[in-house]
Amino acid sequence: MTRRTPLLINISPGDPRPIVKQIVDGVRRLVASGELPVGAAVPSVRGLAQQLTINPNTVAKAYNELTNEGWLDARPGLGLFVAPPRQRLSEDERARRLDDAVVRFTGDVIGLGYAPDTVLRRVADELAQCAPKKTA
Template identity: 45%
Template sequence: MATHTPTIFTIATGSAEPIYRQLADQVRRLAAGGHLAPGDGLPSVRDVAQALAVNPMTVSKAYGLLEAEGVLDRRRGAGMTVAERGHRQRREGSKEALLRPTLERAALEARQLELDNEAALALFANILKEHP
């Protein structure tokens, strides 16, 4: 069981997406991608709040949402850990679903900028190459 540091999280302060959702989405993606394994500990609410300079209630709201969804378990004395139950099913069945909203926003922005499909796809391919 690994315990992760608050640096696993980043936030976009100028985003229209609320910070608690940004944090929850990151945990979902990290779990779906295998970067967080069942039983791994998450950093404390206080540590994340301090590292990101956000209100602790914001972090607590994200963790609570993930606990209600069954992504996280609260363990007395150990804090929040990645849930064991249903982990493999969430990992395999939700990768595309987790990425879709981001790509839909990118597609909308490409349309607003009047980029054609080929230019948008070429840009996305280059970004994927830059971040292996």
């Protein structure tokens, strides 16, 4: 029997993102940082739904999106596992998504009144937390 790695993600009802998006973003962050290593088995749909106290259909949608994007591999009869790294999107699609994210982000923070260097420092700190963790 494969040991399932618990997903330490937080779901916040006050977050403007849908719960599916919060799960997808949380798993992406865990994989990108190395906290969820390649080949790790993720909890079942029901298991994660119980952990987060949400509807299993919501988890199924998030897992489906992560599988379609190549973050997770479905192994029939065994479950879902973290997929090996690969180029998940074309260069054009990556650039388009980055542009969209930057425009959305700028629109969200412009009214907060922070100096650009403060915003850039906070973004850099957040990205650093997502960088792969070095293991001894």
